[in-house]
Each structure stands twice: as C-alpha cells, then as structure tokens.
Amino acid sequence: MLEFIHDPVFRDFLHSLNTELNFKTELTWLIISLIFSMIGGAIGAMLLAGKEIGYKFAATIGSLFAPVGVIPAIILGLCMINLLSKY
Template structure:
C-alpha cells in the first residue's frame, strides 16, 4: 500500500488536485465528488419532502436519482467556465 501512495504520478495528481489546477483528470474527480454529494443531498431532501407520503426508502432513492440530473450539467459548465477563465 505504501508503494501505491508514494508513486510519483499519484503524488503529482494529488498536488494538482489540492492546488486547484484544472485538467481533465481533476475535472473528472471534481465531477464525481459533486455527483456523490448531490446524491446524498437529494436523498436527504427526498426523505424530508415525501418521506411520510411514499415511504422513506423510496423517496430517498428517487431523490438520489433525480438530484444529479440538475447538478451534473451545472458542475460541468462551471468547470468549463473556470478552465476558460484561468487560460485567459
């Protein structure tokens, strides 16, 4: 495990991720993190809004599925705008 964490490629990737450098790898990681957070938030919101009506499990599942539908395009466009602004 120690060999994996001390690989120069992984160290460079984590450094660029922490520094805020935007390249295709860091943009994909930020997109995955945003999608996961949107799914958690959608599940919590679904449970709060419709938990008593249709059941907590179903409302959490629907909230987790529908929340990233609005978040993924917004994050993708935001990352494109940030990449454009950092280049010019």
C-alpha cells in the same frame, strides 16, 4: 495501503486536483460532486416525502433526480473556470 498513499503518481494527482485544471481533474471533481449531490438529494427527499412514499423509495428517487440539475451546472462551471484560468 501505505504504498498507494506514498506512490508519487498518486501524490502528484492529488496535488493537481488543487492546483491545475485538466481533463482528469475536471472528471474527478465531477464524480465527487455527483456523489455529494446524490447524498444531498437522498436526504432532501427523505425529509420531504419520507412519510408519504416511504423513506427508502424517497431516498432512491431523490438520489436519482438530484444530479439532473447539478451536473449541467458543474460542467458549465468547470468549463468557465478552465476558460478563465487561461487569461
């Protein structure tokens, strides 16, 4: 595991996540935000409808429907940041 952390290519990629926007970093941020929106959707659905339809089913439905509204906003935001970073 330490070899992976000290790999120069991996360290450069982690540094590029914070400093530049390209296709790899945009795709990585999209995946990270997708995971966070799925977790948030599952928690929100469990709080809203957990008693009525069951906590597991509510979490499943919430994690599937939460990214529907988030993904277009994230893609649009990343495109705008990429466009504005060129000026």
